[in-house]
Amino acid sequence: xxxxxxxxxxxxxxxxxxxxxxxxxxxxxxxxxxxxxxxxxxxxxxxxxxxxxxxxxxxxxxxxxxxxxxxxxxxxxxxxxxxxxxxxxxxxxxxxxxxxxxxxxxxxxxxxxxxxxxxxxxxxxxxxxxxxxxxxxxxxxxxxxxxxxxxxxxxxxxxxxxxxxxxxxxxxxxxxxxxxxxxxxxxxxxxxxxxxxxxxxxxxxxxxxxxxxxxxxxxxxxxxxxxxxxxxxxxxxxxxxxxxxxxxxxxxxxxxxxxxxxxxxxxxxxxx
Numbered sequence: 001x002x003x004x005x006x007x008x009x010x011x012x013x014x015x016x017x018x019x020x021x022x023x024x025x026x027x028x029x030x031x032x033x034x035x036x037x038x039x040x041x042x043x044x045x046x047x048x049x050x051x052x053x054x055x056x057x058x059x060x061x062x063x064x065x066x067x068x069x070x071x072x073x074x075x076x077x078x079x080x081x082x083x084x085x086x087x088x089x090x091x092x093x094x095x096x097x098x099x100x101x102x103x104x105x106x107x108x109x110x111x112x113x114x115x116x117x118x119x120x121x122x123x124x125x126x127x128x129x130x131x132x133x134x135x136x137x138x139x140x141x142x143x144x145x146x147x148x149x150x151x152x153x154x155x156x157x158x159x160x161x162x163x164x165x166x167x168x169x170x171x172x173x174x175x176x177x178x179x180x181x182x183x184x185x186x187x188x189x190x191x192x193x194x195x196x197x198x199x200x201x202x203x204x205x206x207x208x209x210x211x212x213x214x215x216x217x218x219x220x221x222x223x224x225x226x227x228x229x230x231x232x233x234x235x236x237x238x239x240x241x242x243x244x245x246x247x248x249x250x251x252x253x254x255x256x257x258x259x260x261x262x263x264x265x266x267x268x269x270x271x272x
Contacts, residue, residue, distance in 0.1 A: 001209040005201060006032065006265065007064075007194055007225055010043045012218040016257050022057065025258040028265050029057060035269075039080075040064065040197060042190050042215075042225050044151070044175075044182055047072060048142035062197060065080075067175050067182045067221060068190040069097030069148030071197060080200045096192055097148035097185030098172075106172050107150050112170045113166045116203065120152040132179075133235050149184045169174060175221045181220065191224035215270060216253075216261060220244045235265045 008014050011165070013023050033037050041050055042064040050063050050072075060077040064070070071094040075082060078092070085094045098106075104122050111118040121129060121144050130140040132153075155163065160176045167174040173189060174253055175182040198211055206213065215229035226232040232250040234241045235257050246252070253260030 001206075002212045002272070003201070003205055003209050004037045004268075005041045005211055005216045006037065006040045006197065007197075007213060007229060008169060008261070009037060009217040009219070009222045009225070009235075010045060010050075012043055012237065013216050013222070014041075014261050015053075017218075017237060021186075022258045025262045025265075028262045028269075029059070031269065032265070033058070033060075038062075038201070042068070042193060042222075044221060046145050047138065048144055048145040052142065060129065061076070064193040064197075065188065066097065066146065066149040067184050067188065067269065068193040068224065069184050069188045070095050071193055078135075081203045083200060094196065095148065096196070097188035098227050100146050100148060100150070102150065103146075103150040103172075103183050106170060107152055109164055109170060110163075110172075110183070113170075114155070114158055114163065116155050116158055118152045118155060120150040121146065148188070149182055150183050151180045154179060154181045172268050175224075177219065177221055189224045190222065191228035194225055194228045212272075214265075216264070217245070218242065218257070226250065231268070233268075235260050235264075 004269050010162055014025055029039060037058055038061040040063060042140055044066060044067045047065050050065055062071055072091040075092055082092045085092045107118050107120050126140045129143055130137055135143060154177060155171045164174055168265045171186045173184050175188055198213060202211055213229040215226045216233045217226050218235040233253055234245045234250050235253045237256055241252050253264045
């Protein structure tokens with residue numbers, strides 16, 4: 001016997017990259033909920049952003065925020081014994097990263113070390129975040145409500161390898177993206193969060209059952225998650241899958257999000 005767990009990125013994976021629509025995925029999510037199969041958002045978004053979305057969709061499973069910097073476990077619907085952590089509202093919070101003030105200080109130190117200014121979300125107004133991301137004003141406000149990590153504009157004149165080396169020297173990790181990169185704590189990461197949650201869910205299973213994990217993502221910041229699941233599914237953009245995810249032997253969804261998400265998950269459910 002196997003027990004499925006789905007780990008899913010949001011923007012461009014469950015949500016359409018252009019208009020953030022997820023309607024096509026809702027019937028499939030209802031099927032998963034009816035079968036007791038967890039759907040766990042694993043995202044660079046903040047708690048405020050994810051809470052708004054899961055309330056709209058009706059998800060009650062744990063969720064991972066800020067590129068694997070923290071796991072939020074709803075205490076009332078938690079299927080496993082709550083691990084040690086801090087309680088915040090309705091959640092048990094497992095912090096994997098650093099406090100936001102440390103991430104901000106780290107970004108300034110890294111900028112000094114590489115000799116180039118690095119502009120983080122904390123340096124930007126809500127209007128500037130809105131212009132750069134295409135988010136609504138309310139969503140841009142929520143994107144700035146950070147607790148553990150600092151997104152910053154990816155520097156154009158610094159090699160990613162050099163940036164990564166400096167970041168790691170200072171005890172942090174960086175998820176380098178095309179437009180934005182994310183500075184997170186040295187012990188944080190989407191893969192770290194996936195392993196922690198799998199170990200918690202495993203405590204609820206009979207010895208004869210095993211967990212099969214499925215990860216769905218669309219961009220390089222999903223690599224740590226996709227590399228740490230049993231089955232990885234890549235959601236393509238309008239012009240195909242991201243080059244850094246295209247040739248790894250992973251399944252490519254037949255359409256972009258949300259339709260590709262719905263089709264891929266349905267196919268997997270039918271074959272399991």
